[in-house]
Amino acid sequence: MATGSNASSETSDLKGVAKRALWTALVAAGLFGPFIGLLTQQNMRNQLVLTTRPALFVTLVLAVVAIRLFVDLPVRWRGYLAAGAGAVLIVVAIAYLFSGGDPAITRPLAEIYGVVGGLLLLTGLSYSVYRGAAGRAGAVAAKIAGSNTFASLMLGALVAFPLATLYFKGAGASIKWVDNFGIQILIYVMLGWGLNIVVGLAGLLDLGYVAFYAVGAYSYALLAKEFGLSFWILLPLAGILAAFWGIILGFPVLRLRGDYLAIVTLAFGEIIRLVLINWVDFSNGYAGISGIPRPTFFGIPFNASETGFAAQISNFVRWVAVHLGAPPDSYWATYTLPFSPIYRTIFLYYVILCLALLTAYVTIRLRRMPVGRAWEALREDEIACRSLGINTTNTKLTAFSLGAMFGGFAGAFFAARQGFISPESFTFIESAQILAIVVLGGMGSLYGVVIAAIALVGGFELMRELDFLKLLFGPDFDPTQYRTLLFGAAMVLIMLWKPRGLISTREPTAFLKERKAVSGSHVQEGHG
């Protein structure tokens, strides 16, 4: 319980907090005033006119003050602060409802304010009133997430996802969900898991991982176009070629550590991209390669023709129905599946799901093998590894080539899905994003990579859906333009809050009595 002296020191604390909040508000107002509050635009007569954006300006200043207060205030007060902000939002929402304005604008605004305000109020109150409950909930959640049942449930959800969206949203609308969210996120999950072998397990900082992605994509594109080989032959071939390039990169960088390794791998990624741009005879340069053959359903193309997937399925269903004795004019005997591009998308979704799961399975198996333990030992202490008779050259090369192989698989899949590739898809920013997924997720953690990929890739896709923000900030507001800003902010926040990534504990690969997760504070990050 708080004693008298504690209470008085708390009051003086609160005075300081209020003072700092005021200063923050002043600095924010001073900065945001010219940058955000004022906008110069050209009018019809090519004149510059000054417009003001008071709503955006006030919102941002209040947001900054709220963050300052949240950081400064004693833990107990934070919940009340959030609850207070929620209450204010709810009042605003009610005011909108009864303002008598155009319901097309006020209704959605009131809904958004109401929902966000309600959530803030509830979480804030429960946080302050039931302190400690959050910690217990976290422990329970971790236990659930570690169980096999949870893993199989998640797997079931992943398998059901495209079929469920197809059922609920219809063929046309579900493409966006399966393609932009499902496939896009799974590609990055797979790339993250591939890079995780190199960075997370072996502790070798690779800033040029996208090079192997490019090798896989171009291998598939060129070999499929020039020789007409099928996707299923080229998929392993692309992986092997990428692994080969992994070894090529691995040899010169074997002696390099830390910053030097990072610089050389970065340069390697750029070299591959520049070669693809400049060797026009080979790769068609900037123009890229278009018309890449799309994968077929084991020989059946996904098109509207008589031999296409939809027609074949219809034929098959009718054939089965007739043979099972259905009347000739019944529903099943005259069944026709209409052609839709969604079937290919769903097929691609399952292909990338299988590839990603293969990556995870191999990683999990390899961690329990001597080579996997040697990777982690290499990350922990390379000199000690050598003193125990581990050939660090081979160990590093296997890590590089295996990571590269999975990058190559993902690249081949990417080319097959897009039907068009150009060097623009393989810039450094891609490498940075994959690395960010691995680092944010927690180095070495498979679950962490999934969470980070959903947050980063899915989060950006979700920003396209935030149309309601236009009501707040005006019709010109495009949330996707704030991608990089949010990306940076997320990085800073994670580095402050969880410097070792979202899941920093390490699962041991063997145990005598009980499997105890190793705290992240003991785990080394590798020196290159």
Added chain:
Amino acid sequence: MNRWESAPLLKVEHLTMRFGGLVAVNDLSFTVGEGDITALIGPNGAGKTTVFNCITGFYKPTEGRIGLRHGSLQAWTALDSLTAKSDRKAKVPNGALFLLERMPDYQVSATAKVARTFQNIRLFQGMTILENLLVAQHNPLMVASGFTVLGILGIGGYRKAEKAAVERAKYWLDRIGLTDRADDPAGALPYGAQRRLEIARAMCTSPVLLCLDEPAAGLNHRESAELNTLLLEIREREKTSILLIEHDMSVVMEISDHVVVLDYGTKISDGSADHVRNDQKVIAAYLGVADDEVAAAEAEVAL
């Protein structure tokens, strides 16, 4: 006759190591007897760790040769012909001979079976104690898993081999008294336990020669005494010879059969613990006095 003369396991001959203009080790020759505990002592900066790094392959010596014998004493007859052949290893009936200065560091441990520990402990801190001991058995497990290929497909005896490796790890955990902490990260162990774990990890590579770089540094009296027992037991039960660098004279004098003293990279004394203890040069090197003042200095410290 002494074991280091009658049955040498390791022969260091004319070893010289220069770093630019600095001569860290100068024309050093000594032998390590089979089954002996040999101590390498000397004041700070005498070049002891450099000698260790040369033996274990972390440094390539500027001059000299380092021979190691497996099995029969007959192996030494092949030393000169092996040196002439620019080869690393010679097989003889019932044995083999290695030239360590020609081998890369990991091979010194993997094929010549020389294990080492480090002055500043180098454990895999983020891995559990059991995992540390499993990593040490990397090479046999690698073979058992068909270089990963068979293991990942579930073919062959990897499961069995891993079980045997865990059994071996258990044996060593029992020996160093860490069985209860097998599933804790190595970084969470207290200092003395980390030292013991590093020795156990080195022993899991089944070495013929165990090189310990200041194993008693930072240990208290009781831990130091436990270490003595552990080292004596390793020699008795595992038949592993031990070469150690040590500053703690209670360890050196109590358990060493053979002591080699270095000063400024040169050997100044070589013999049994008693011989070295009474060597004027050693006393001079340690106490930093001229030879004629040794008697006075001795009287002062009541030696």
